[in-house]
Amino acid sequence: MRFVIGLPFLWLGIFFLLPCLLVLAISLGTYAPDSVPPVELGFSFKSFALLFSDDLYLAAWLSSLRIAATSTLVALLLGYPMAYAIARAAPNRRPLLLMLVVLPFWTSFLIRIYAWMGLLADNGLIEQFLRWSGLASNPGTILGTEWAVHLGIVYAYLPFMVLPLYATLEKLDDSLLEAAADLGAKPFAAFLTVTLPLSLPGIVAGCLLVFIPAVGEFVIPDLLGGTETLMIGKVLWDEFFTNGDWPLASAVAVCLLVLLVGPIALFQRNQARSLERRT
Amino acid sequence: MRGRARFAFGMLAFGYAFLYLPIALVIVYSFNESRLVTVWSGFSLKWWHALFANEAMLEAAWLSLRIALVSATGAALLGLAAGYALVRAPRFPGRTLFGSLVVAPMVMPEVVMGISMLLLFVGSERLFGGPDRGFLTIAIAHTTFSIAFVAIVVQSRLADFDRALEEAAMDLGATPWVTFRTITLPLIAPAVGSGWLLAFTLSLDDLILTQFVAGAQSQTLPMRVYSSVRLGVDPQINVLATIVVTIAACALILSGWLTRRKA
């Protein structure tokens, strides 16, 4: 048993915990463009000060949070009825329906985002459809706007929303709804007072599984967004690879972690609870 | 009840259309004559030929496959140990830290993990002169990232596990190790297997972490794809997408068929 605990513990200590501490150390260093690597170790809050004084970074933080939040909400509104429908389908059809939700997840993330590039491109199919259907006479190019980023996030993370929702909805005992109906609850009231509260752990898990990666997302804003779409993951990437400012990129990483500690802790508590309920 | 169900099934149909239409179009346009993915100009296999003649792309695919095999196997072993320890060792020093270390990589933003692992490898290069950035560093990064996913499936399978089965084995004379080998492992093997598959897929698909730790020489498949699509739409990528989707669909159908046959 000592070995069973020790091996993964050691591995994660070296390759996960230690790197996180390194990021913290580097973020407190100063940028030294002429040395390799471009850092001078020390104890300075210069990078953090820069992060909070420059409006550009603040705007990137805020728009990351906003885009992640609205995308999560849209994914919930679409994912909940989907999960509900699968959970209410005939038991022998559920595995197939669920597999159809999961299948895109097993294909490449990059390729799924790429699929939208063609669709949203200048004069692409979406634009043609909007014009043909009369929904918008002159929609303009969608690629390169925040709309496209939202769409990409919802599309990429929808399975993460549906799966935990399905897991809680599937366990819901039918007799509870019958009992509610028997006690005089109309279908919608029964939904609000029984189904919805009981699926809350699934809602929390699904929303966090979409929100957390969306905040730090890089590929989607990079490929679908335009120059005016600021997201913090992209800022980190550009500071690191384009500007070579390692301390500043590290400071962004530290802030991103601090920002997500709350949601991550919430997610873990939620998971631990639902695991406990099973044992 | 009925009205709500109809609405839900309508949304389900819409959701499937949303999920699959873009993929379907990508597949269709892999057979397009034209370079443009907005205009259909006739059936052609020329982009298929082009992809299979693309040495750089094939080399990247081979590298990605090897990394995925190694890192998925590493993650399966470490994840199995971690998941087992989390369920079966209720108390040991540092258990809380261990528990968060196991799951944190799953929820950690990839850019953060990428930069932190790169800093580690840069540090070790300065201190110990290695390892060189490339296959090894990518495999280590992918393993670390995937442990969480294996551990979670193993953990939830073990939580459903009837402890009396292990007690029965020990009662019949099996030592703890023999019990694990003959009872526990065969029963959680499907969970370890699906964890391995998940780790394999994640490794094959990872871009961000890889970009940070890859170094100058190694180019994995997602890195090639990324640098290609950044410049715009490329029908060769449509061909690649078609292949990936076909493999994934076949694998899922096969695994679904296998589990059904077993049950």
Place this chain on the structure above:
Amino acid sequence: MNSGPIVRIEGLTRRFGPIVAVDRVDLEIARGELFALLGGSGCGKTTLLRMLAGFETPDEGRLFIDGQDMTDVPPYRRPVNMMFQSYALFPHMDVAANVGYGLRRDGVKAPEIAARVAEILKLVHLQDHARRKPSQLSGGQRQRVALARALVKRPKLLLLDEPLAALDRKLRESTRFEMVRLQEQLGLTFVMVTHDQEEAMSMATRLAVMDAGRIAQIGTPHEVYEHPASRFVADFIGIANIIALEGGGWMALRPEKITLSAARPALPQTVAGRIVDVAYEGDRSLYHVETDAHGTMTVSTTNTSRAAGDAFARDQPVWLGWSDEAGQRLEA
């Protein structure tokens, strides 16, 4: 071969946090007994059984099996096998592999395993099901596989955790006889945990009634029923009217030892009352009779004729009577 008791327990104690599940229990079980541990849920009977199997380590006390100290011996080195309440059949192995599992662990050669598995499966009437998976068996068949698996190693002691609890009523009764037959045929010692007093009474050669981690009484079913040692035992086993005696102490009086009649019976002890409740059970009837002297008492009559069930009605004034030897004086 040692001729002493097969099991000897001295001051065995097991705590779970602040709860004392088993509290300084002393017990001896003789060879060839079918011994039952009887009690309500949480009385410590299962914990005691699990200490015999080796799944729980006692906090205090010693445990000897066949004269050897087994207190700190792990379960896989004990000459003891257990039949689990859930049966714990390995779902990935067929019946033969399940039954042969323990023999394989002992390094028995394959042909001998096959022979012994076939023999034991025949004994439990499952010779035709050797290649089935547990999921393809009925509840009763699973129970017999579990029994065969625990018996095949010829343990010095067979432990049974609620062996009949998962079966339906009809099957339970026939299985009871079947298990007693097997136990006598093989000459093994069985220790059984049950919450069902009828099961314990009908199967066991001796039984221990447990309460709050301690043994309230040990004896044959007859001794425990007719001579309960305490109010708890009298009340737990069957139905008892507990009557306060003049000059302190109590007496336990079984309902069937009381005569019910319309006129005052010619018995040393009589009391007048009124019927407040009647429960007709087919073979017998139970009456709740309100008396001035002893409060509400329960009386049963055997319905030996078809009219007997209607003999008394609610609100009818009646007389109860019993002989001097009918009741058991209780110390506690």
